[in-house]
Amino acid sequence: MKRQAIVLNVSAALFALGLLAIWQALAEMRVISPVFFPAPSRAISELVERLADGSAYPPILATCTRMLFGWLCASILGVVLGAVIGSSRIGRDYLEPMLEFVRPLPASAIIPVAILFLGLTNQMSVAVIAFGAIWPVLLSSVYGFSSIQGRLQEVSAVLGLSRIEYLRKIAIPSAMPDILSGIRVSLAISLILAVVTEMQASLPGIGRDIFMAQRSFRSVDLYGGLIVLGVIGFTVNYALVAFEKRVLRWRNPYS
Amino acid sequence: MQRLFRALIVPVLILLVWEISSRTGFLTIEYLSRPSDILRAGLGALLDGSLLLATWQTFEAAFFGLFIAIVIGILTGTILGLSLTAERVAGPTIEALRPIPAVAFIPLSLLLFGFGLPMEGAVVAYACVWPILIATIGAVRGIEPRLLEVARVLELSFATRLRKIILPAALSRINVGVRVAVGFALVVAVTVEIIVNPRGLGYSLILAQQSLRVDLMYAQLLWLCIVGYAINALLRTVRMSQPSAFTGGRV
Numbered sequence: 001m002k003r004q005a006i007v008l009n010v011s012a013a014l015f016a017l018g019l020l021a022i023w024q025a026l027a028e029m030r031v032i033s034p035v036f037f038p039a040p041s042r043a044i045s046e047l048v049e050r051l052a053d054g055s056a057y058p059p060i061l062a063t064c065t066r067m068l069f070g071w072l073c074a075s076i077l078g079v080v081l082g083a084v085i086g087s088s089r090i091g092r093d094y095l096e097p098m099l100e101f102v103r104p105l106p107a108s109a110i111i112p113v114a115i116l117f118l119g120l121t122n123q124m125s126v127a128v129i130a131f132g133a134i135w136p137v138l139l140s141s142v143y144g145f146s147s148i149q150g151r152l153q154e155v156s157a158v159l160g161l162s163r164i165e166y167l168r169k170i171a172i173p174s175a176m177p178d179i180l181s182g183i184r185v186s187l188a189i190s191l192i193l194a195v196v197t198e199m200q201a202s203l204p205g206i207g208r209d210i211f212m213a214q215r216s217f218r219s220v221d222l223y224g225g226l227i228v229l230g231v232i233g234f235t236v237n238y239a240l241v242a243f244e245k246r247v248l249r250w251r252n253p254y255s
Numbered sequence: 256m257q258r259l260f261r262a263l264i265v266p267v268l269i270l271l272v273w274e275i276s277s278r279t280g281f282l283t284i285e286y287l288s289r290p291s292d293i294l295r296a297g298l299g300a301l302l303d304g305s306l307l308l309a310t311w312q313t314f315e316a317a318f319f320g321l322f323i324a325i326v327i328g329i330l331t332g333t334i335l336g337l338s339l340t341a342e343r344v345a346g347p348t349i350e351a352l353r354p355i356p357a358v359a360f361i362p363l364s365l366l367l368f369g370f371g372l373p374m375e376g377a378v379v380a381y382a383c384v385w386p387i388l389i390a391t392i393g394a395v396r397g398i399e400p401r402l403l404e405v406a407r408v409l410e411l412s413f414a415t416r417l418r419k420i421i422l423p424a425a426l427s428r429i430n431v432g433v434r435v436a437v438g439f440a441l442v443v444a445v446t447v448e449i450i451v452n453p454r455g456l457g458y459s460l461i462l463a464q465q466s467l468r469v470d471l472m473y474a475q476l477l478w479l480c481i482v483g484y485a486i487n488a489l490l491r492t493v494r495m496s497q498p499s500a501f502t503g504g505r506v
Binding site: 008011012013015016019035036093094095096097098100101102103104105106107108109110111112113115116117188191192195196199200206207210211213214217219222225226229230232233234237 | 258261262263264265266286340343344345346347348350351352354355356357358359360361362363365366367438441442445446449450457460461463464469472473476479480482483484486487
């Protein structure tokens with residue numbers, strides 16, 4: 001059994017390396033144009049070089065800061081609004097239809113509006129990210145707060161819990177799984193919109209860098225940027241999954 | 256009736272306050288048009304056909320990309336779903352590619368295809384293939400094993416097996432992935448148009464902003480909301496949740 005797992009893992013690595021090797025061979029034999037598909041070894045060595053001399057870090061930092069700021073705004077606003085709307089019947093009846101109407105709007109579509117109001121600035125970028133990333137959190141926390149079991153509400157009434165105690169001890173823990181899954185989707189959207197706004201408004205970051213790389217046909221840098229973005233996306237998602245598991249430990253005590 | 260009233264009261268109030276305060280000069284922000292002007296600009300664009308043409312261009316690219324994603328996603332997903340070994344071997348490669356945001360491929364796609372339909376379709380396809388692929392793997396893995404045994408006993412060819420057993424049995428769950436992808440397709444298509452591609456709704460939105468036709472810009476935003484809402488409503492009605500005979504009543 002264990003041996004089989006090792007064989008599978010090795011062959012998975014070989015599969016990925018094999019694909020890269022085919023690409024490398026095709027690029028070296030000039031079957032595919034190096035302008036569009038440079039050899040992966042060149043892209044990786046360029047990336048390593050830029051990591052070593054430190055020139056790769058400022059854009060990474062800029063993109064991550066942008067992403068995290070927008071995401072934080074969206075999460076805080078989303079949870080608060082979600083709690084207000086979700087825990088009151090009036091809020092749901094009066095506000096939810098309007099939100100349902102605005103929600104399918106592609107977040108990037110408000111970039112032109114945001115540029116008019118805020119200019120080509122970091123605030124514009126954060127505002128767009130927050131607008132786009134708020135929907136998953138908002139909808140999942142509306143759902144989380146509105147689907148608290150009736151019995152739990154009765155318990156809190158019997159115990160005479162105050163509004164704040166009810167929120168802290170019953171409502172928030174009960175809505176937590178929904179909120180966390182919404183927050184995870186939001187983070188992925190934040191990264192996307194950070195890249196989009198950087199491309200659109202020429203704000204410093206990976207998005208602008210890969211766009212510039214394309215304009216000057218430096219496809220080696222373009223692939224380097226793609227790799228970095230993949231690593232960022234993977235890392236933040238993995239970190240949030242780990243966080244989710246830790247926070248929600250109480251749900252499956254036997255694992 | 257009462258529900259409709261409650262749903263409409265807040266937006267109508269907002270629009271009224273907005274209209275009145277801008278007419279009385281209480282609110283003078285040059286980037287905020289009046290609701291009545293927005294409506295007029297929207298109707299104008301709708302009547303002269305420019306809005307519909309832009310919508311058609313966006314839909315064309317979105318469905319082109321979606322179609323590619325469905326073909327690739329279902330084929331690859333079926334192979335990976337049928338063989339656990341194949342999934343274990345190719346899985347890490349897929350997990351490494353999936354977190355790259357689709358918009359990051361806009362420059363690469365532009366380099367490869369130039370402006371136009373193919374570059375937009377390629378980016379849309381990249382974004383849409385993942386939900387379909389993952390839903391298909393799950394769906395194929397969930398097929399009643401006895402059905403696959405029957406196929407083996409009957410010595411059906413792969414194509415026949417795909418057509419007669421696998422796809423009918425897995426379709427209702429693949430459909431879930433496709434529905435998610437439809438939502439992605441429109442969003443990604445508009446985004447590509449806003450950033451580079453000179454066609455469709457996204458581009459006309461940017462054009463309106465750059466020529467300071469603020470009323471037209473808001474009208475187009477409203478139109479995007481309506482289109483998105485209509486697609487969501489449509490998807491909700493065609494939800495194919497009726498249990499198929501193959502799953503034995505389970506969906």
